Amino acid sequence: MATDENGRVAGTVTQRAHAAYTNDDAECGFVEAEGDGAVPNFFQQYSQTYFCRLAEVRRFFQQAAPDAYVSLSEVPTGTASTVIGVIYKQMPLKPSVLREYAGDVMLPVPEVKRANYVSDEDRVFIEDETGRTELCLASAGDKDGLVSGVVMAVRGTQMEDGRLRVEELRYPPTAPLPPPPPSTTLPKSADGSVDTEPLYACFLSDIDPTAARAQLLLDYLTGNLGIDLPRVRRIARVVIAGNIGDSDAADAFLANLAASVPVDLLPGDRDPVRSAWPQRPFHRILLPRAATPGKTALTRCSNPHTFTLHGRRFLGTSGQNVDNLMRFSRVTSTTEALHRLLRYRHVAPTAPDTLVCQPVWRRDPLLIRHLPQVFFSGNADAFAAQTVSLPLPSAISSTDAAAMDTAAPAECASVLLLSVPRYAASGAAVLLDLQTLQVQLLRVDDLP
Structure with missing residues (x-):
């Protein structure tokens, strides 16, 4: 039998279940095509990123609800009207590069690093190509839930002081369902009948490949x-949502794992890839053994990452977008943040304001153009799973918050929100049944 450098038998599991898989990162624009366009132009102004986002989301609004939208420069005083624009949140506590530079020159007390930058003094503005107007919101909750970079439709009346008294905040219309994938060949049993046993995808993030927990998980997943071999054989894919490093130990861990089961690897905030979103996949030179074609089933993915597995559409990240949204709003849980991102129809609306992204001038790749069935985030403080319903674009004529919450179930699509905990801290991976979307925790510390 073949063994690895530590003397373990490699790939003990035989007849592992298979699930049809398609990597959709290139289709969504998360990775660039090879050639001159593969190198982003960082001389491009970031303002164009917001113009691209505004133009595309405005089309979403106009297609779903063809109301009489006006630009900010055309809003009449004293008459209710509807505008579409980019939200800008002025936050006194938000870190400022200019203040940091002034601090270096004038030596004042440095800014305090905070877990959250929301305060009662925050002000909310809406901006389009013609100007910027401050919003007078009905409640503090409306203000606390918003973040800079979100495109919203606002119906309100302009007051004498120029502010817009908000009567209704409208989310972008829900993204449509993706086109149905090619007919999926379901796994067959030994007698040729359709296999109805559970089929799993395993999600984990933040792995220390030198730790005993990581080695225990590796031995479990490879058999x-x-x-627990009957369940191990039913794990058709492993998704690592960021933060594994580029050490020899990480390469050996991935090489052994991907020799036994297909693996998707997303980069995280501590991995050796460019930090600008969308993050590029690991370069193969960093993983010389794990990324060897023909010897392992490792797929080096972007962050965000979207794929189709066993006919299910997945969209997920390594968690920087969720952490950033929670830092600049009153959102307190990963699943709530994921729900808001679906409603905002954007994976990372705080980019480029407080989350680094590459400038674009044709198309914002971080817009959610098709609704996933599973939306996950890695490197979370705790595990959580929640199923939410979102109305399909044809279900409502307006996209206000009330209509979003009261659409008939038959006109809604369900999305599973999945918070994947840090494995190094929790010792927990997440098993998702691809047929029923039921979720269970896999704790290596509890293995017999």
Whole structure:
């Protein structure tokens, strides 16, 4: 039998279940095509990123609800009207590069690093190509839930002081369902009948490949541990949502794992890839053994990452977008943040304001153009799973918050929101049944 450098038998599991898979990162624009366009132009102004986002989301609004929208320069005083624009949140506590530079020159007390930058003094503005207007919101909750970079439709009346008294905040219309994938060949049993046993995808993030927990998980997933083999054989894919590093230990861990089961690897905030979103996949030179074609089933993915597995559409990240949204709003849980991102129809609306992204001038790749069935985020403080319903674009004529919450179930699509905990801290991976979307935790510390 073949063994690795530590003497373990490699790939003990035989007849592992298979699930049809398609990597859709290139289709969504998360990775660039090879050639001159593969190198982003960082001399491009970031303002164009917002113009691209505004133009495309405005089309979403106009297609779903063809109301009489006006530009900010055309809003009449004293008459209710509807405008579409980019939200800008003025936050006194938000870190400022200019203040940091002034601090270096004038040596004042440095800014305090905070877990959250929301305060009662925050002000909300809406901006389009013609100007910027401050919003007078009905409640503090409306203000606390918004972040800079979101495109919203606002119906309100302009007051004498120039502010817009908001009567209704409208989210962008829900993204449509993706086109149906090619007919998926369901796994067959030994007698040729359709296999109805559970089929799993395993999600984990933040792995220390030198730790005993990581080695225990590796032995479990490859079957070398020799326990729970019927379930191990049903794990068709492993998704690592960021933060594994580029050490020899990480390369060996991935090489051994991907020799036994297909693996998707997303980069995280501590991995050796460019920090600007969308993050590029790991370069193969960083993983010389794990990324060897023909020897392993490792797919080096972008962050965000979207794929189709067993007919299910997945969209997920390594968690920087969720952490950033929670830092600049009153959102307190990963699943709530994921729900808001679906409603905002954008994976990372705080980019480029407070989350680094590459400038674009033709198309914002971080817009959600098709609704996933599973939306996940890695490197979370705790595990959580929640199923939410969102109305399909044809279900409502307006996209206000009330209509979003009261659409008939038959006109809604369900999305599973999945918070994947840090494995190094929790010792927990997440198993998702691809047929029923039921979720369970896999704790290596509890293995017999």
